[in-house]
Amino acid sequence: MTRRRALVVGVLSLLVLALHVVLVRAMAHGHVAHVLLGSGNAAPPLGAALLAVSLVVVRLGAVVLAPGLLLASLASLAAHALFGPPRGGGAHRGGAAEDAGSGTSSGAGKSSDDEGSGGVAAADGTGLNIEGRAT
Amino acid sequence: MNGPPVPARPARALLALLAFVMGLGTVPHRVCERDAAAYYDGETKQVDALAASVSRWTGEELAPSAFATGSSRFDGEWLFGTYMMAAMGFGQVALASNEPGSASESRRAESVARMERCLDAMLSPAARAFDRDAWSLDALASVEEPAGSSRDRGHVAYLGYAGLALGLHRLVVPSSRFDARHDAIVTALARRFSASPNGLVETYPSEVYPVDNAAALGALALHARAKHRTPAPGLTRGLEAIRTRAIALDTGLLAQAVDADTAAPRDPGRGSGSALGAYFLAYADQAMSASLYRAVHRELFRTIIGFGVVLEHPASCDKCAGRADIDSGPVVFGFGVSATGFAIGASRANDDRDAFASLYATAHLFGAPFDEAATRTFATGGPLGDAILFAMLTAPRAATLTRPS
Numbered sequence: 001m002t003r004r005r006a007l008v009v010g011v012l013s014l015l016v017l018a019l020h021v022v023l024v025r026a027m028a029h030g031h032v033a034h035v036l037l038g039s040g041n042a043a044p045p046l047g048a049a050l051l052a053v054s055l056v057v058v059r060l061g062a063v064v065l066a067p068g069l070l071l072a073s074l075a076s077l078a079a080h081a082l083f084g085p086p087r088g089g090g091a092h093r094g095g096a097a098e099d100a101g102s103g104t105s106s107g108a109g110k111s112s113d114d115e116g117s118g119g120v121a122a123a124d125g126t127g128l129n130i131e132g133r134a135t
Numbered sequence: 136m137n138g139p140p141v142p143a144r145p146a147r148a149l150l151a152l153l154a155f156v157m158g159l160g161t162v163p164h165r166v167c168e169r170d171a172a173a174y175y176d177g178e179t180k181q182v183d184a185l186a187a188s189v190s191r192w193t194g195e196e197l198a199p200s201a202f203a204t205g206s207s208r209f210d211g212e213w214l215f216g217t218y219m220m221a222a223m224g225f226g227q228v229a230l231a232s233n234e235p236g237s238a239s240e241s242r243r244a245e246s247v248a249r250m251e252r253c254l255d256a257m258l259s260p261a262a263r264a265f266d267r268d269a270w271s272l273d274a275l276a277s278v279e280e281p282a283g284s285s286r287d288r289g290h291v292a293y294l295g296y297a298g299l300a301l302g303l304h305r306l307v308v309p310s311s312r313f314d315a316r317h318d319a320i321v322t323a324l325a326r327r328f329s330a331s332p333n334g335l336v337e338t339y340p341s342e343v344y345p346v347d348n349a350a351a352l353g354a355l356a357l358h359a360r361a362k363h364r365t366p367a368p369g370l371t372r373g374l375e376a377i378r379t380r381a382i383a384l385d386t387g388l389l390a391q392a393v394d395a396d397t398a399a400p401r402d403p404g405r406g407s408g409s410a411l412g413a414y415f416l417a418y419a420d421q422a423m424s425a426s427l428y429r430a431v432h433r434e435l436f437r438t439i440i441g442f443g444v445v446l447e448h449p450a451s452c453d454k455c456a457g458r459a460d461i462d463s464g465p466v467v468f469g470f471g472v473s474a475t476g477f478a479i480g481a482s483r484a485n486d487d488r489d490a491f492a493s494l495y496a497t498a499h500l501f502g503a504p505f506d507e508a509a510t511r512t513f514a515t516g517g518p519l520g521d522a523i524l525f526a527m528l529t530a531p532r533a534a535t536l537t538r539p540s
Contacts, residue, residue: 063500070158097427
């Protein structure tokens with residue numbers, strides 16, 4: 001999940017939670033359950049039926065799905081904060097540039113240059129240092 | 136030095152998925168069951184909020200037309216059921232308000248007043264109409280029929296449920312204006328259990344439902360307990376008939392209906408009847424209530440991401456799958472709304488805290504409780520739903536009911 005998507009999911013989850021509070025209040029104050037029960041085999045009033053269906057859907061979203069979605073978006077945001085943008089996958093524009101950036105900024109190349117070991121291509125600075133001393 | 140390895144996109148997606156699954160499996164049911172402990176322990180504030188809401192419903196003039204199921208019989212049953220279940224809830228609260236002190240006494244007095252209002256409504260001609268229409272004879276008139284006459288039979292749903300609520304009232308208020316009516320109802324029920332060829336009494340002509348008989352047996356036991364007398368022989372006979380004829384040998388579940396002549400079960404046992412039967416039998420026979428509850432738990436109880444649900448039909452019954460009727464309420468993926476709701480009361484009566492909590496979580500999720508001004512109403516429940524949940528959430532422990540007084 002990209003950072004932007006994680007933020008969108010988080011905000012949507014919070015919106016669903018807020019909508020849920022409003023719908024429960026509306027349903028309780030409108031005695032909607034009583035109205036639906038009273039309609040029996042006839043079609044229930046459209047407003048009451050829509051409210052009831054909306055409540056069930058939004059409540060399932062708010063209570064069952066929202067906590068997991070919020071955790072997932074938090075996990076994605078934490079991964080982004082700790083490790084930076086994701087590498088690989090190719091679907092994300094700018095991903096290649098991010099990958100190159102992380103490679104060049106690693107300390108391996110720098111340390112090998114400083115030691116003057118002459119090793120160039122290897123990424124493992126520590127290994128190069130040991131080899132240098134041995135020669 | 137190297138920085139930390141950067142996780143690839145699939146690894147991050149997996150991390151997000153794991154976080155979602157963790158959230159799904161751990162948070163929702165805990166959020167929904169957060170009030171369960173308060174109800175299980177009978178905490179005053181929580182219980183009184185629901186009681187206030189039920190009092191508001193039952194203080195209004197409800198009519199059979201408020202419950203338009205499409206059948207006048209079921210409309211009447213629901214009207215009667217609303218008052219009866221509300222009366223049970225108020226009676227159970229009064230029974231639990233037994234601590235010394237003015238607060239407890241005031242709570243008890245308020246509960247009794249609310250209960251009596253429900254008893255009056257439950258005994259009204261409007262609430263008796265469904266039974267009268269089926270029998271062409273009023274249930275309360277039938278108890279005055281001479282013993283052994285052709286009209287001295289049946290009416291076990293109306294008389295059993297009414298007798299149970301009146302018995303609970305008498306346990307709390309040993310002497311009241313309801314006594315004569317209560318005595319007459321219980322005497323007639325005891326007589327009919329004794330006279331029945333198979334030990335069970337009809338709900339409607341040629342229709343026998345064991346769960347209604349369980350309520351009537353609870354009524355006989357409560358009457359004896361309230362009057363400090365030995366139970367009538369009809370109680371033993373009825374309990375034996377339930378045990379030998381209505382409880383399936385293989386599953387231990389209570390049949391919803393039995394044949395009126397042979398008492399042969401017409402189904403392999405169902406969740407709604409078994410769970411409600413376990414609640415009613417807590418008033419009559421602790422061992423049988425426990426056995427029935429264990430069967431419900433073993434055969435029908437499931438948890439889905441921590442939410443407790445009860446199947447309406449045993450998994451072994453292929454032809455029953457998905458069947459729903461007025462007793463079961465809606466059946467979704469095999470799980471019954473009534474079965475799950477009634478199992479809350481059965482689990483509390485039989486001291487199963489974990490099952491109670493998970494079942495309450497489901498009621499909380501789909502009931503959508505709404506708190507306002509010290510009241511709690513379940514937004515999707517309406518008067519009947521609130522009354523049933525009130526009775527189930529305050530069900531007394533069977534061990535405290537059936538011990539010798």
